[in-house]
Amino acid sequence: MSDVNSLTMDRPVEDSILNHTVQDVLGKPIDRVEGPLKVAGKATYSAEFGFDRLAHGFLVRAPQGAGRIEAIEADAAKAVPGVIDVIHDFDGFIRNAQQGGETEAPTMGVREVHYVGQPVAIVVAESFEAAREGAALVTVRMSAGDGDFGIEGREDEAEKPADGMIPAHSDAGDLDKAMADAAATVDAFWTTPSQNSAAIEPHVSIAEWQGDRLTVHGAYQMLSSDRQQLADALGLEEEQVRIVARYVGGGFGSKLGIAPECVAAAIAAKQLGRPVKTVMTRQQVFEATVRRSDTHQRLRLAADGDGRLTGIGHETIVSNLEGEDFFEPAGLATHFLYAGANRRVTHDIVRVNRTLSGSMRAPGEAVGMLALENAMDELAEALDIDPVELRRINEPEQDPSKDIPFSSRKLAECLDEGAAAFGWEQRNRTPGGLRDGDWLVGHGVAASARSNLLQPSRARVSVTPEGRAIVETDMTDIGTGSYTILGQIAAEMLGLPIEAVEVRLGDTDFPPAAGSGGSWGAGSSGSSVYLACEALRAKIAASFDAEADGLTLKDGHAIAGNRRVPLGELVGEGIEAEGAIEPGEMAEKVNQASYGAHFCEVHVHAVTGEVRVKRWTGVFAAGRILNEKTARSQCIGGIVFGIGTALTEELVHDERDGKCVNRDLAEYHVPVHADVPHMDIRFLVERDAAANPLMAKGIGELGISGAGAAIVNAIYNATGVRVRSYPVTLDKLIDGLPPV
Amino acid sequence: MKSFDYARADSAEAAVADGGSEGTKFIAGGTNLLDLMKLQVETPARLIDISRLDLASVEATEAGGLSIGALVPNADLAAHEVVRRDYPVLSRALLAGASGQLRNKASTGGNLLQRTRCYYFYDTTSACNKRAPGSGCAAIGGFNRIMAVLGTSDQCIATHPSDMAVAMAALEATVVTLKADGDRRRIALADFHRLPGDTPHIETVLEPGELITHVELPPAPKGRQVYRKVRDRASYAFALVSIAGIVAVEDGRIASAALAFGGLAHKPWRDPAVEAALVGHTPGDAAFAVAADALLADARGFGSNDFKIPLARRTLIATLRELTA
Numbered sequence A: 001m002s003d004v005n006s007l008t009m010d011r012p013v014e015d016s017i018l019n020h021t022v023q024d025v026l027g028k029p030i031d032r033v034e035g036p037l038k039v040a041g042k043a044t045y046s047a048e049f050g051f052d053r054l055a056h057g058f059l060v061r062a063p064q065g066a067g068r069i070e071a072i073e074a075d076a077a078k079a080v081p082g083v084i085d086v087i088h089d090f091d092g093f094i095r096n097a098q099q100g101g102e103t104e105a106p107t108m109g110v111r112e113v114h115y116v117g118q119p120v121a122i123v124v125a126e127s128f129e130a131a132r133e134g135a136a137l138v139t140v141r142m143s144a145g146d147g148d149f150g151i152e153g154r155e156d157e158a159e160k161p162a163d164g165m166i167p168a169h170s171d172a173g174d175l176d177k178a179m180a181d182a183a184a185t186v187d188a189f190w191t192t193p194s195q196n197s198a199a200i201e202p203h204v205s206i207a208e209w210q211g212d213r214l215t216v217h218g219a220y221q222m223l224s225s226d227r228q229q230l231a232d233a234l235g236l237e238e239e240q241v242r243i244v245a246r247y248v249g250g251g252f253g254s255k256l257g258i259a260p261e262c263v264a265a266a267i268a269a270k271q272l273g274r275p276v277k278t279v280m281t282r283q284q285v286f287e288a289t290v291r292r293s294d295t296h297q298r299l300r301l302a303a304d305g306d307g308r309l310t311g312i313g314h315e316t317i318v319s320n321l322e323g324e325d326f327f328e329p330a331g332l333a334t335h336f337l338y339a340g341a342n343r344r345v346t347h348d349i350v351r352v353n354r355t356l357s358g359s360m361r362a363p364g365e366a367v368g369m370l371a372l373e374n375a376m377d378e379l380a381e382a383l384d385i386d387p388v389e390l391r392r393i394n395e396p397e398q399d400p401s402k403d404i405p406f407s408s409r410k411l412a413e414c415l416d417e418g419a420a421a422f423g424w425e426q427r428n429r430t431p432g433g434l435r436d437g438d439w440l441v442g443h444g445v446a447a448s449a450r451s452n453l454l455q456p457s458r459a460r461v462s463v464t465p466e467g468r469a470i471v472e473t474d475m476t477d478i479g480t481g482s483y484t485i486l487g488q489i490a491a492e493m494l495g496l497p498i499e500a501v502e503v504r505l506g507d508t509d510f511p512p513a514a515g516s517g518g519s520w521g522a523g524s525s526g527s528s529v530y531l532a533c534e535a536l537r538a539k540i541a542a543s544f545d546a547e548a549d550g551l552t553l554k555d556g557h558a559i560a561g562n563r564r565v566p567l568g569e570l571v572g573e574g575i576e577a578e579g580a581i582e583p584g585e586m587a588e589k590v591n592q593a594s595y596g597a598h599f600c601e602v603h604v605h606a607v608t609g610e611v612r613v614k615r616w617t618g619v620f621a622a623g624r625i626l627n628e629k630t631a632r633s634q635c636i637g638g639i640v641f642g643i644g645t646a647l648t649e650e651l652v653h654d655e656r657d658g659k660c661v662n663r664d665l666a667e668y669h670v671p672v673h674a675d676v677p678h679m680d681i682r683f684l685v686e687r688d689a690a691a692n693p694l695m696a697k698g699i700g701e702l703g704i705s706g707a708g709a710a711i712v713n714a715i716y717n718a719t720g721v722r723v724r725s726y727p728v729t730l731d732k733l734i735d736g737l738p739p740v
Numbered sequence B: 001m002k003s004f005d006y007a008r009a010d011s012a013e014a015a016v017a018d019g020g021s022e023g024t025k026f027i028a029g030g031t032n033l034l035d036l037m038k039l040q041v042e043t044p045a046r047l048i049d050i051s052r053l054d055l056a057s058v059e060a061t062e063a064g065g066l067s068i069g070a071l072v073p074n075a076d077l078a079a080h081e082v083v084r085r086d087y088p089v090l091s092r093a094l095l096a097g098a099s100g101q102l103r104n105k106a107s108t109g110g111n112l113l114q115r116t117r118c119y120y121f122y123d124t125t126s127a128c129n130k131r132a133p134g135s136g137c138a139a140i141g142g143f144n145r146i147m148a149v150l151g152t153s154d155q156c157i158a159t160h161p162s163d164m165a166v167a168m169a170a171l172e173a174t175v176v177t178l179k180a181d182g183d184r185r186r187i188a189l190a191d192f193h194r195l196p197g198d199t200p201h202i203e204t205v206l207e208p209g210e211l212i213t214h215v216e217l218p219p220a221p222k223g224r225q226v227y228r229k230v231r232d233r234a235s236y237a238f239a240l241v242s243i244a245g246i247v248a249v250e251d252g253r254i255a256s257a258a259l260a261f262g263g264l265a266h267k268p269w270r271d272p273a274v275e276a277a278l279v280g281h282t283p284g285d286a287a288f289a290v291a292a293d294a295l296l297a298d299a300r301g302f303g304s305n306d307f308k309i310p311l312a313r314r315t316l317i318a319t320l321r322e323l324t325a
Helices: A035-039 A128-137 A175-181 A223-234 A260-272 A282-288 A365-383 A387-393 A411-422 A482-494 A521-543 A628-647 A707-719 B012-019 B033-038 B074-079 B081-086 B088-096 B100-105 B108-112 B164-170 B272-276 B285-296 B308-324
Strands: A003-009 A055-061 A067-073 A083-087 A119-125 A139-144 A169-172 A184-192 A204-210 A213-218 A241-244 A276-279 A295-303 A309-320 A342-351 A439-451 A457-463 A469-472 A501-504 A552-554 A557-560 A563-566 A575-583 A593-605 A611-621 A679-683 B005-008 B024-027 B046-049 B058-060 B066-069 B174-178 B184-188 B211-217 B224-230 B241-250 B253-262
Touching (some): A003 A521, A055 A282, A067 A119, A083 A128, A083 A260, A119 A128, A175 A342, A213 A223, A223 A241, A223 A260, A260 A276, A309 A365, A365 A439, A365 A707, A387 A411, A387 A439, A411 A439, A411 A611, A439 A611, A469 A482, A482 A501, A482 A521, A521 A575, A593 A628, A593 A707, A611 A628, A611 A707, A628 A679, A628 A707, B012 B174, B012 B211, B024 B033, B066 B081, B074 B088, B074 B100, B074 B108, B088 B164, B088 B224, B088 B241, B108 B164, B108 B211, B241 B308, B253 B272, B253 B285, B253 B308, B272 B285, B285 B308
Parallel strands (some): A003 A575, A055 A276, A213 A241, A309 A342, A469 A501, B005 B046, B024 B046
Antiparallel strands (some): A067 A139, A083 A119, A169 A342, A184 A295, A295 A309, A439 A593, B224 B241, B241 B253
16 A cells, blocks of 8 residues: 555645756647557557457437337347347436436436437347347337427426536625616527537447456546446445546547446346447437537626626526436636626526436536627627726626635736737727628637636556656546646656656546546646655655755656766665545635636628638636647637537437437537637646646636637627527528628 | 348449349448448348449540549549549539548449438438338428428428539539440439439439449530539538539620529429529629529428528529629
8 A cells, every 4th residue: 555645725735846846848748648559549449448258239219208118129139140138127227327426326217218319228239230230120119208308488497406516596786786777788698509529439338247346448537436326326336346448539528427328238248247348329429428408598797887897697597307406507607707796697497308418518618608708798899898808897806706816817818918919909890890802700709717626536656666657547538638747747746758657547446536527637636646746756855865855856867966866776666655636625715717818700701601710819827737739739629619619519409309300420510620720829827826736727628618709709790790599500690691 | 230231243234233123232432321321221131332343434525525434433533634624613512522531432423322411311210201201201390401492392301412413413414324224324414313202212213223334524614613512611511502503604695504503402403494594694683683583483491491592592693793703
C-alpha cells in the first residue's frame, strides 16, 4: 500500500510547486502522446478487444413510445443461423441510461415502455450480422398506452423538479418591479431543440464473467461511478465489477453513466456463460442513450438608462422522462454572469415519452447562454450601447446571487483582447448594412462562462530504478488529451522528459478518478497526479538528504546545491505514492468559473439564407493552461459544437409517436470541415489558487458556452432578422431577407 | 443484415442473364445499397457484383459527345478533363455531392439508382409505400423538411437525392442499358426516373435484370453552365433545392435554356414551361419571374418543407441572373 497524499480544497493553495519547477514541459503544446497509436489503428478501443468464444449481442427496441409489453416473440429470430438465444429480463434490464456521477442503477425494468427505441431484449449470435438479422425478426407485442411526445402546447404541465446542479428555482428581489421601472427591457422567448452528442464511437460494452466477477470493456467517461451503477443494477458488490476503457472515441456527456447495452450484455453473458459484445448502431445511439433536452426559455432583462442591469429573469422549461430528476440547468451561468439586484432563475420539467435527457457538453450554459447572450445583444441595441461595453458595464464585483467573491474572473480582459484582435471597432453597426456580393456580412460577440468544478480523484505515481515514472488512475481520455496532460504534470513535477512518463488510464483496477465530465477532468485528476508527485518529491528529497524546497528535478536528475544525481539512483527498488484531491469549502466560499469572449463574422446569403461562419476570435481565461495545443483543440471543438447548435443541429422527434426521426449522421447535421473557419484562439495568463493545486480551471465546455449566441447575434447584424428559435436554418431567415 | 448470396459477374452479358431473378440486385460501389442492407430497408437474396466489369472509361462518341461507363467513379468523372471543360455543370454537381471518400467509391450508374433519403423510408417500423407498398406514408403529416413539393402523390412525397442526375437531366443525357435478353436500350434521362404516383416503390423504367452500362452526353451545349446547390451545411448534405442551368444568350435574347432541379421532386425535375418562359425573351427579372411562376405553379408544401417553394423561386431567379449576366 502506498502513501496517500490528500488535499481537501477548504482554502486556496498558498503556492503551487508548478510555479517553481524547471522541466518546462507543462503548458507546452506537445502532441498527444497516444496520437501515433490512434492514427496507426493501434489504440485498442473498447469494441476491439477480442475474447475466446465471443458472442455478439444486438438490442431489440420497443416499437412504440408508450405502453406495456405483452409478449416478446422470438421464434423467428432463434431460427436465424448463428443466433444463439434471445434474452429478455423485464426486471433486470435498465429502462434508460444513467446520469453522470450517480452511484446507483438508473431506472430498472423494461416491461413498461417509456420511449420508442427503449431496449427490451437482446439477441445474441455468433456474428453481429446474425444478431442484427435476428433482432429484426423479434416481434415485441405491446398494449398501447397514452404517450406525451412533446413540450409543444403542454407548457402549463411543467412542474418544478428536485434541485440539481443548481436550485430548480431561485428568486431575489422583485423582478417584475425592476422590469416595470426599467429604462430599457428585453422580454422574449427562445427555443432550443433536442440534441445528441454524436460522438464518433458508438456506445459499446463487452461483458465477460469469471465466476461471480464481471469485467466490462465499455465506452464510458466516468469509470468509478459507472462501476457502482453497474454493480447496483446487477446486484453485485462494487469490487466484483471491473470496467476498462483505454480509449474512448468521444463522449460529450453521452457516456457519463451506464447505458442499456452494458447491463444487457452482462445479463446475456451470465446466462450464456460466454463473453458478449454489444455495440449500438448509430440509430440506437440516437434513440436509446442520452439527448440534450429541448428548452423553452423566457429571458427578461431590465436596465437603467446607463445600461446597468437591475433585473434578470431566466425561466426555462425542459423535458425528460417520467421519474427522472435531471433538468438541463439553462440558468446556470445566469446566476453569476452579470450584475443586477432582482433575479429570477427557474427550471421546470414537462414529462415526455422521449429518450432520456441528460448531460451533453456544457449542460446548462450550452443552451442557456444562447438566450442570455442574445438578450444582451438585444438590450445593447435598445440602449444604443456597444454590446462589449454593455457587458463591461455589468461586470459584477462578486457573485451577484450568493454574495461571495469570484476566485478569478477575466471576462472583461477577454472581451478587451478579443475586441482588439478581431477589429470589433471597425464593424458595421447598422443591421443589414454591409454586403459582399450576394452575401450579407455581420459581426457578433458573446461572453463565455463555464462553472469550474472539482471532483474527488485519486492517482498512483511510481518511479522506477530506471528513472521512469508510471501514472495510474481510472481517469479516461475521451479524446481530450488526458494521457498527455497527466504525463506532462508528472514530468514537470518529477523533472522528467515526457518520454520517460508512462500514463495508464481507463481501468477501475487503478485508483478511482473523477472521470471525464463537467470540465473537471484535468483539474481533478491532474491534482491527484500532482499530489502523488508531491509525495514522491518528498521521498526523493529524503533519500537525497535535501530539503524538499531546495530540491530541483530536471531532465531525470535530482539537483541540490552542487550535487546532481540520476533520479533512478535515489529510488531504490522503486517508489510510489498516491495522491487524492477532494473538493472542500472552496466550492462554496468562492465562485469558480472559466471565462471567455467570442467574436465572429458570418456571411448570410442574401438570396437563400445560407449562413457561413467566416472568421472567429476566441479569448479564454481558464487558469493555468496545461497544454496549449490540447487546450486550443478543446476550445475549437467547443466552438464547433456552438456552430452546430446555432445553425444545424436538431434532433427531431415525430410529435405523433415520439420516434426519433433523423437518427443518423447524414440527417443529424453536425458541422463539417467546410463549416468551420480558421479560429484565432488565445489564452490569458491566469492562476486560480482556489480551484486546485494546479491553479487550473476547466476548459472542455468553455468553448461551446456562448458560441452559438455570437453567431446568431452576427446573423442579426448581417440581416436585421432576430431568430429566437434554434437552430437558425435558412427557412427561418428567408422571409426576412431582401426581396429577390 | 440478412444473409445473401454473392456472385461476381465476368461480363455484362452474364450479369444481365443472371440479374433478373427475384431478389437479385447488382452492386457496384455499394455506397447506398450496403447502408440500406444493414438497416434491412433493402433485403436482396442475391448480389451480383459488377464492379470489375470493363465499364469504367470515359470516351468520345461519334456524335461529338461523351460516353461515360457505368462504373466510372464520381470522383474520376468530376475530375475528367473533358467534363471539366465542356460540361462544367456536371463536374460541379458531382463535387457538390457526398464526400471525397464516397465519390471515390460511388459509380455513375449507381448514383442514378440511389434511393431517397426520406427519414421514414429508413425506419423499417414506419409506414412507407416506397419500402413497403400499401403501408402508407409517414412523411405526410410528419416531419417532411427534406421532402418534395413538385410531382408528389398522396402515396409518397420523397425526393431523389442525386446531384449528378440533375446535371445530367439538364445536359439531356441518355442512359444506355443492356437488357436480360441481350438487347440494348437508350433512355432519355428525363424519362429514366418515375414520379411516385401509386407505385412509389418503382423508381425507374428499368426492367428486371436490366443493367446500366453507359451514360451518354450529347455534344457540349452552347452557353453558360451553373450548378447551384442550397443545403443546410457547407458540405455533405443533400440538396434542399438545387439547380442545374445551361443558358445561351445571343443578340440580347435567350437563345436556349435547359434547367433541371434537385431537392424538389421524386426525380430530377424538368419542366418545358420554365424553359419556354425564357427562350426568345430578353434576360431580366421579368422573364425570370415568369419562369419561376411556371416552375412553381403546381408546387405544394407539406408543412415543414413549405419553405422550399419560396427558396426555389429565389434561387432560380438568382441563378438565371448568374447564367445571363
